[in-house]
Amino acid sequence: MHKCSKCGHAATSLEEIDAGCPCGSKVFVFDRQIAQAAAAEGNSDAAGAGSPGSTPGAGSIGAPGNGGAVAAGNGGNGTPAAAVVGAVSTFAVPETSKDKTPGAPEEQAGKVPESYFARTSFTTDDIENIKVLTQGVFLLDVNAISKNPVVLKDEDEIYYVKLPLVQKKPADVAPDNGKKE
Amino acid sequence: MGWLRGIFKRKKAVSLGIYGSPNVGKTTLANRICVDLANEPMGAVSPVPHETRKVQKKENMTLKLNGFTLSMNLLDMPGIAVKVDYRDFLGYGIDKDAAQKRAREATLGVVEAVRSLDKIDAALFVIDATEDPYTQVNITIIGNIEARDIPIVVVANKIDLPNANTQRIREAFPGYEFVEVSAMTGENLNKLYSTIANKLS
Numbered sequence: 158m159h160k161c162s163k164c165g166h167a168a169t170s171l172e173e174i175d176a177g178c179p180c181g182s183k184v185f186v187f188d189r190q191i192a193q194a195a196a197a198e199g200n201s202d203a204a205g206a207g208s209p210g211s212t213p214g215a216g217s218i219g220a221p222g223n224g225g226a227v228a229a230g231n232g233g234n235g236t237p238a239a240a241v242v243g244a245v246s247t248f249a250v251p252e253t254s255k256d257k258t259p260g261a262p263e264e265q266a267g268k269v270p271e272s273y274f275a276r277t278s279f280t281t282d283d284i285e286n287i288k289v290l291t292q293g294v295f296l297l298d299v300n301a302i303s304k305n306p307v308v309l310k311d312e313d314e315i316y317y318v319k320l321p322l323v324q325k326k327p328a329d330v331a332p333d334n335g336k337k338e
Numbered sequence: 339m340g341w342l343r344g345i346f347k348r349k350k351a352v353s354l355g356i357y358g359s360p361n362v363g364k365t366t367l368a369n370r371i372c373v374d375l376a377n378e379p380m381g382a383v384s385p386v387p388h389e390t391r392k393v394q395k396k397e398n399m400t401l402k403l404n405g406f407t408l409s410m411n412l413l414d415m416p417g418i419a420v421k422v423d424y425r426d427f428l429g430y431g432i433d434k435d436a437a438q439k440r441a442r443e444a445t446l447g448v449v450e451a452v453r454s455l456d457k458i459d460a461a462l463f464v465i466d467a468t469e470d471p472y473t474q475v476n477i478t479i480i481g482n483i484e485a486r487d488i489p490i491v492v493v494a495n496k497i498d499l500p501n502a503n504t505q506r507i508r509e510a511f512p513g514y515e516f517v518e519v520s521a522m523t524g525e526n527l528n529k530l531y532s533t534i535a536n537k538l539s
Contacts (some may be wrong), residue, residue: 284442284445284449306448314424314441315421315423315425316421316422316423316441316444317420317422318418318422318445318449320418320420320452320475320479320482322478
């Protein structure tokens, strides 16, 4: 279940996230507790397509297992929403229309293919904090993104590093002079 | 500069980081300094970019010059780049899997080098005198070092090459301590040591 970060409005479908919240916000936060509660009540639609073992409704979106995922709507310009994911979590975003295999039974049922989960996740071994899944679709590691530098890995496995802007030395970091490792 | 002297009086050793883009001669310079001060080299050098992919550290070396004594830990940083493309390594006879592994390690090295900005007390920023100094890496990293109030010496390396142009480096980064050297031949290394001593004394 995704909630609008501004007004708390619950979005139950990708289309709703993609179009943005009625309040004008385009940022939705995945609420694991609500999703778990909904799943416990047998509401598979609320749990989302990504929940293992669930049978989601068409167009729904979700995160399997771990929370901390954020989906950002794009204001309805036709491209899919971006996914933002916490470390070691997975999050599924339906691929762009050109990447879809029309007529695939699992997609007709609104289910994201298993192979997609393998690609759309971060592990502790990943050094990048942004992945380009396909054109216009990004996966972001929310926990790591706040730390400089930002590292992006594109579809061709090429790394791009955004060097930090000029900044002062953090006050709480002490130099390691004279320390033995 | 009084506060700086105070810092170094209190500390046992100064952490001196060697920064710069890949293949500007950081490890060659580190090896030269380590051999001069500790009689042993720091690490391997290679024409293939990103040969140094982890921070190399040589501890407790002593620089003695004209009555000045400086104990320091030398940190040879991985080359900092804004793009690491495994395809750049394929031309050196490295297969795709090894090249992708090298690219991953190199990117990790860039991250480690940037994070190490918070751990150094002084920096040598090495620039290849045969290349254009107006790069994003040079400008950004020197800016970050400056913003952290870390003493910095800009080192124009590879002056032994015929197409070296140190003047444009001076013009690109005016106001910094500047030394032109050849880490390969050892030319002007004594001047570099003297500049370090003056900067940190």
